[in-house]
Amino acid sequence: MPYFAGIDIGSTAIKIVLVDGNGDIVGQKVSASGSMFYKYAKESLQQLCKDVGIDESDISYTVSTGYGRKLFKEADETISEITANAIGARKAGERFGTIRTIINIGGQDSKAIGLDEEGNVVNFAMNDRCAAGTGKFLDVAAAKLEIDVEELGEYHFRASGTPLAINSTCAVFAESEIIGLLGNEHSKEDIVAGIHFSIAKRIIRLTKKVGLNDIIYFDGGPALNEGLVAAIEDELGREIAIPDYPQITTALGAALLAKESFGYAEA
């Protein structure tokens, strides 16, 4: 049985997905990318193969994606994370219906992708160059509030009253704004909710540029944060679709592309 690997080397995490000849997921792994993208990606792939019980040589074709995609020299092909995300979302979101709008929040950027009926990328929008409204922004805020990133969701739902406004679009300035709010004796809960709503507003503004279609699919690590999901839903006024494993959509897309490319190569 041939296997296909999709490796998504992001700014915060390395995500690997292995699929079989039917395009079904046989293994997945998320690990920190740290400072040595290439080394950690290789180690992570070895570990995943071991866990799944296959040999690395059983992998017929590998596609890498993400910021570190070009560093993974063993890849047969590289692809931008936008195209990979689109392919992955169509598969992972099959049970929701036809996905035509994707919101992705990553470690250092956020993006919205618009797809056509067939799943091809028709347009996309990305935030510019700073950590505003990204996973990094949540990290910085959580660190300042002395809570774990995983706890942010819990805090969100414990907030009371109107959410506080965090107006700064920059992670660095937002931190000073958070300090200001703490100085005014606002609770951590209210601040967390304020942060979520400010990210939600930003990402919706970005998504409007590509069009808000029926089903909005949200992926990337921050999609695990239920507080943020709720904030986006509240701002949109409707439910959004979250896949079972939001972190690996892009890696899945790369793996599926690997399968497809290999098919082409065979023929």
Added chain:
Amino acid sequence: MSQSGPLKTRKRERKVEDPKSRHKRHEAMEAVKALDSIRFGFSENPKEMEYFYDLFERVYCSGETLHTDKPTIGTLCIQAPYEIIYALGGVPVRLCNGFHTDEQSGGDFMPAKSCSLVKATLGMLNQHNIPTVDRLDFIVHPTTCDQKTKSISTIEDMGYSVYHMEFPRHKESEESREYWRRSVRSFAKELSVKIGRKLTRKSMKEAIKKVARAQLAYHRLSELMKNDPVPILGKDIFLVTNAFFFDDIERWTNRVHALCDELQKRVDEGYNAASKRSPRILYTGSPPIFPNLKLPLMIEQADGVVVADESCSANRLFNDMVSVDEWFLYDMVDAVADRYLKGCTCPIFTRNEDRKRRLADLAKRYSIDGVVYQSFAGCQVYEMEQRSIQRELEKIGIPMLYVETDYSPGQGGQLSTRIEAFIESLKVRKRRVDHKKRGAV
């Protein structure tokens, strides 16, 4: 109590470099890096490109200057009429600058959110070190761009002599046409006094022809880009047009023709400078100026090919030729004025139907798959016009990618991801259209 001695004790002895020589060294390093990726980052460059690679190397990396014997007139915008400068025996040298090093030092004179090009130009002028020439006799500034216009007093404070040419913001009216004609006439008089030469019917006619020959050479080069497959990559075209900023115009014209001869052979042989599936890109917006050719380079590194552009560092330099009714001196000067105003598609104008028309026209004639629109962050007019251009292109079914950039080299990751994703989506689109075409047959 004063004390003399070392400022601090340290383990490592070091000598602090003179800021001016450090600046110069950084510039040269930037130029070498850019030139290397243009030249060696791609294989099979046309042989005739060697002249241009070599020219940039000599001027920007080895410090050679040109035009030492003639009055050099620095221009801050392409709306300064070259024909008049040549007719008076001067040499126009475009001062618009593309160095990140200069952008950083020029930032001292500008608000934080302002155009990279203007900042870089100020940074360069402040160093009193213009890479292309060893002196500037005079600077002419047509009042097109607001940021440049407001920079003039700063430039004068640096010790330069600057002449303002008033430029209208509304293109369609008879008043603006007359207004600009007067500006051009006054400029001709002023320059004649400064240089100490008289504008004659003969010299004006010769200058118009000299510029027209350069325009024709460029048009020949662009015509070759209509071919599919393309004979040369867009990064080289930008280098060629950038050379027009400072090279001797006649030598430049001859070199472009030599390049065209070689490219014509490539076309006859069916040679493809890009790859089979490369989407054909039309570039528009803030001008790529050496060494900041990063956007065209990124597009072509991502397997797209820039086959046409609508920008003031290439296409707009050569649009519309002077059309003279009667070869009398004043008719010629007025005809020169008309060429500059009517052909201009700069976003500083109130309405810009001409720019929309030109883009739609280029998209059609050059079989364009997608448009990349770059705006230097802080250039409000380009930023504002982006929406209306996008809408216009949507009407004719051409996708557009809008990017805001500056001169910083570290923007690579996010920017290249966008470019690559755009190229990938164009490829998918192209394949689908091909399928449909084949299906229909």
